[in-house]
Amino acid sequence: MRQPKQQRAVETREGILHAAAELFDEMGYAGAGINRILERAGATAGSLYFHFDSKEGLARAVMNRQSERILPLLESQGLQRLVDITLLWSRQLQTDVVLRAGVRLTTEAGILGMGEAATPYAAWVQVMEDCLLAAGDRGELQAGVETAPLAEHLVATCTGMQLLSEAAGNDRADLPQRTQRMWQLLLPGIAVPATVVRLDLDPRRAEALEQSEPVSG
Amino acid sequence: MRQPKQQRAVETREGILHAAAELFDEMGYAGAGINRILERAGATAGSLYFHFDSKEGLARAVMNRQSERILPLLESQGLQRLVDITLLWSRQLQTDVVLRAGVRLTTEAGILGMGEAATPYAAWVQVMEDCLLAAGDRGELQAGVETAPLAEHLVATCTGMQLLSEAAGNDRADLPQRTQRMWQLLLPGIAVPATVVRLDLDPRRAEALEQSEPVSG
Structure with a gap:
């Protein structure tokens, strides 16, 4: 047929x-x-x-295409969703060539001054800020946390972590651990104590998420 | 003559x-x-x-040459020294072509797989870890903070911040503010409260440092 x-x-x-x-x-x-x-x-x-x-x-x-490789797999909400985005991203960079190419092109665009350089960063910043706004509505953020600069900071940190991880020459095998550490370091300054203790930062979450079916809607 | x-x-x-x-x-x-x-x-x-x-x-x-452009200007110790390194770096990237070239080459080495790629990152990690070890001796760090992974995290974050700042197309004018924000976000998770309130994170510190004479020894 x-x-x-x-x-x-x-x-x-x-x-x-x-x-x-x-x-x-x-x-x-x-x-x-x-x-x-x-x-x-x-x-x-x-x-x-x-x-x-x-x-x-x-x-x-x-x-x-970057965020389309990640977001449809997630069901969690608020800060846990943001954690899951970064854990899944850090794992999929090792296996998903479209995601990896997107990250390499974004980095090159930044340093080579390719047109529209800021756009792919901006898209990630928006995704992360949406999660932070939802986290704020859920009472997970400390008073005074500004979501837009924090989202920028997270995208910058993820960008740098994957570069150092790649430069270390181990095919980014240590990126999930670096991502977990980022959250361990940042959460005391941004999340309320009850949320800090509740969040699951274990990189193995990403393995389960990777095998899940895309969530509809 | x-x-x-x-x-x-x-x-x-x-x-x-x-x-x-x-x-x-x-x-x-x-x-x-x-x-x-x-x-x-x-x-x-x-x-x-x-x-x-x-x-x-x-x-x-x-x-x-990167760290040689920064370290001789500093007199501060411990965590304040580490803060000053990053503030001065974020300002000098706008004016010091040797520093800027070093950062661009380091980033390219990471993504292009140039030989010895990890070396310049490793040098910065060592500089930062030395400051963190001194900070620990001075009682500035919270119990349980691991200096080596934290130094790696700081180098990764600085690398990413300068890339996003460059991609934003403003000649990295916002990099000192991004650096200040990094410390505001991280310090609650790493420093003891007395140190958090004592540290000076004002980007204008870098202007004064830039005009200072190299410290001997």
């Missing part, structure tokens, strides 16, 4: 995006040429330019 | 290092070609290879 046209278009788009992510992850933005991406994807230039207007557009699609 | 030979050699070496730093800062490791560095420095290939064995050696010299 032939697939419906729309289904095939989605698969072609995903195939190109995945091939591009593999090459961005391996060799960075500059190193991943269009021809190599087409070869890896087994796609034509026509189909690539039908779905993405340029290599930069393709890179932006990979970068914007 | 002719300069002594040794003095001229030092000046030539510094001139090449400074020209290389300018180009590494502007265009990164890959973009800064040896010929361009020689042109900028007004130096010969012979003198460059007399002082540095390769472009990678030159990059390593720039990276290793």
